[in-house]
Amino acid sequence: xxxxxVARHPEIxxxxxxxxxxxxxxxxxxxxxxxxxxxxxxxxxxxQQADQRNCVIEIRIDGQEAPLIVDSAGPxxxxxxxxxxxxxxxxxxxxxxxxxxxxAPLQLLxxxxxx
Numbered sequence: 001x002x003x004x005x006v007a008r009h010p011e012i013x014x015x016x017x018x019x020x021x022x023x024x025x026x027x028x029x030x031x032x033x034x035x036x037x038x039x040x041x042x043x044x045x046x047x048q049q050a051d052q053r054n055c056v057i058e059i060r061i062d063g064q065e066a067p068l069i070v071d072s073a074g075p076x077x078x079x080x081x082x083x084x085x086x087x088x089x090x091x092x093x094x095x096x097x098x099x100x101x102x103x104a105p106l107q108l109l110x111x112x113x114x115x
Contacts, residue, residue, distance in 0.1 A: 001028075002037040012042050012077070020081055024057075027089040034096055036060040040084075042077070053077045055084040059092060068095060 003024055005017050020040050028035065041056040052073045059068040068091045072084035 001032040007042040053080040055080040057088040
């Protein structure tokens, strides 16, 4: 599983990058054999009165054309990252469960015809 972090702000240092990698790997570790790559985009936007930190996670799963994309915002980097990672882990589990339920009956039917 290849993990890439894209950030355009000097306040995103090596410590924050390591935190992102550690959080992503711990949340998605068991599912990593199904994942091609993960891109984490960190960006900061000024929304009306508050500075918002945004974390967008794009996950490409083997056998899926469209990536899963999760977006989260918060007042601090850690909160935005944590929310996005947890949402991404749930989305990956849901997608893999859906794929498994769709593929497993087809494999059973193919196995029955082979006998």
